[in-house]
Amino acid sequence: MTQFNRFAVAAVAVAGMLGGIASASAQDVVRIGTEGAYPPFNFTDSNGELKGFDIDIAQALCDEMDVTCEFVAQDWDGIIPALLANRYDAIIASMSITEERMEIVDFTDKYYQTPARFIMRDGSDISDTSPDALAGMTIGAQSATIHANFLEDIYADSDIRLYPTQDEANLDLAAGRIDLILADSIVLYEWLETDDGSCCTFVGDAYSDPDYFGFGAGIALRQEDDELRERFNAALAAIIENGTWQDINDDYFPFSIY
Amino acid sequence: MGELFGLLAFGAEGWGDELAAGAWLTVRLALTTLPFGLLLGLCIALAKESENTYLRAIGNTYTTVFRGLPELLTLFVIYNMVQLLANRIVQFVAPGSSFEISGFAAGVVALGVVFGAFSSEVFLGAIRAIPKGQGEAGRSLGLTAVQTFRLITMPQLWRLALPGLGNLWLVLIKDTSLVSVIALNDLLRQTQVAVGVTKEPFFFYLIACLIYLGFTLISTVGTNALEKRANRGFAMR
Amino acid sequence: MTDQSITSLARIAPQKAPPARGPFGLEKKVFDQIVLAIVLVGLAAWIIPNINWRFVDRYWLRYLEGILVTFQLVFLSVGIGALLSLPIALARLSKRKWLTLPARAYITFFRGTPLLAQLFLLYYGAGQFNAAFEAAGLWWFFREPFYVAVLTFTFNTAAYQAEIMRGAIQSLPAGQAEAASALGISRWPTFFKVVLPQAYIVALRPLGNELILMIKGSAIASIVTVLDLMGITSLAYARSFNFQAFFWAALLYLIAVEAVRRIWDRLERHLTRHLALSH
Incomplete structure (x- = not known):
């Protein structure tokens, strides 16, 4: 078989594979x-x-x-x-x-x-979660979420870090890379209950403004x-x-x- | 330490089977992309070598764009565009029906498009390294352009392009990790899932790195063997 | 008589080929330019009405900030990587095993694994051992995603650059160093004054390619929250759901890569202007 034919065979094989994978739903x-x-x-x-x-x-x-x-x-x-x-x-x-x-x-x-809430590491010197109080702090959230949008718009003086997954934001809060996380209260509650989440605790009130949180x-x-x-x-x-x-x-x- | 390696066990508790499945998907993804990317690269290279101004322009634009864009961006856009495009075409040809491109196929197309841009440059270099006189000799013997390409250029192209293609293959294996950012359960994504549950990022990412390293080392041995085979009959200078 | 005609024939200067003809009796070149113009105008006519100016107005400044971060990432890591690559390349070329082996292991690891996996390893790995880093007084560095991204990219590009430099040094004829040694110049001055300048000339092109690869590769930093061009793009897209976010990013990346490529070409031509074969 010549090299050229090999290419042709490969092409047909690929076309067949793509077609095979694709199917009408x-x-x-x-x-x-x-x-x-x-x-x-x-x-x-x-x-x-x-x-x-x-x-x-x-x-x-x-x-x-x-x-x-x-x-x-x-x-x-x-x-x-x-x-x-x-x-x-x-x-x-x-x-x-x-x-x-x-x-x-x-x-x-x-x-x-469910409403959204902030969490912080135990012993952090934060009690007020207003935008003024959190100015200069580093806040994490999952990107493309209502929480990210809320932070981007309201907490403009804070350093906002957006993570592809909630897990990664949690890892960084536990590691001390960020000071707070804003996320869904149930999701955070679930994590706080685990060993890894034992580092951290809820702070401030629940947020549920429909303009941001839908x-x-x-x-x-x-x-x-x-x-x-x-x-x-x-x-x-x-x-x-x-x-x-x-x-x-x-x-x-x-x-x-x- | 023993506890850490326990996390790699196969079965319900360990992540060994998930990582193996991810590694297998990575290999399949790279191997499926290869022929598609090679063919695309060869076509683009021929377009760039063509007498036709427009083919040349298309080939050059293609290479400039896909060699200049970050792979991450290209993958994300193509991954999402391929399905939209397929939908449009199907709606145009047969309205009402639908055609589903799997995430895997979309990943193959996205990786192949990037691979094609880079491999076209390797092919182009190889084509130009073959003395022009050979093609002219072929033509003067009465071969057609296609025959000349098939019988004279092609057999030598393989040997000349192999080192460059070997490098691109290594790049391809590593680039497959980027699809983890999109949706496919490749090695890196499975590792991320394991990290999410076990909270052992250093250990799991190190294991993932070592698996990738294994792939590239095996590939290097393989391409060296191929090169040796392709170069048989050529005395070492 | 015949002699005469031959010399007079020889005296006719070779004539230029007539310009190639294209369709409509136009010169091919002119015709091609018209086609190009039509294609460009068509593209513009298709794209410009589809531009969402609200999007542009909202994000253009952030895109510029993103590009700036991308360039900081790239130039810092490629620059520091260049400094690191030289000792690594020398260790790799050394005859002493205890130097060669670690250098080889380093180069193999960083060239053989995906940049994204390396970044995850360093970023989340460092996060896992934050207490140890804190005790060592290094946490301020590993705390910042930007620094960790620069560090990872530096390690990565140093491995690639070391291989480039090794190849360049090996490509020089051994006679060069031998000649220097015959002149009584000792080892290190020979290396810095004879070998290295020539090696850099050989390495210029692959180093330029490495720079461009890093511009593209740096997009990965966005995954660990660095707001580089890609990070801004994801952010803008997540907010607007407008595919245009990617169009602008692609345009900016292409411009950045093309600009760097051209500047590098210039530089290369300037530095090799004394070499007869440079054109």
């Missing part, structure tokens, strides 16, 4: 994009499986709609672009329903709502997918009605987060 499968790095809402365990409140809710919704859920893990930064690019059909990843995001995606009704976590969909949105809304209402939602809530939290 079936009707009764709903592909769900999630982050898998946001415990307790969605995370990856040491078996490489996606777990968490979001995943359980998604599973319950799919059961209710009588479709098969197919989960796709996607980094948070690219989670909306990948939805728009049709890599999956819905985002169930604790995404807050905000005006900014509603300009490019649609949301279902909320499936839970109207709770919803399922994000492409704007043209009205039908899917309605099906999700109906399923959501049904699992709240029949107690499934409460059961999942109780698996994770000692109080209701609706």
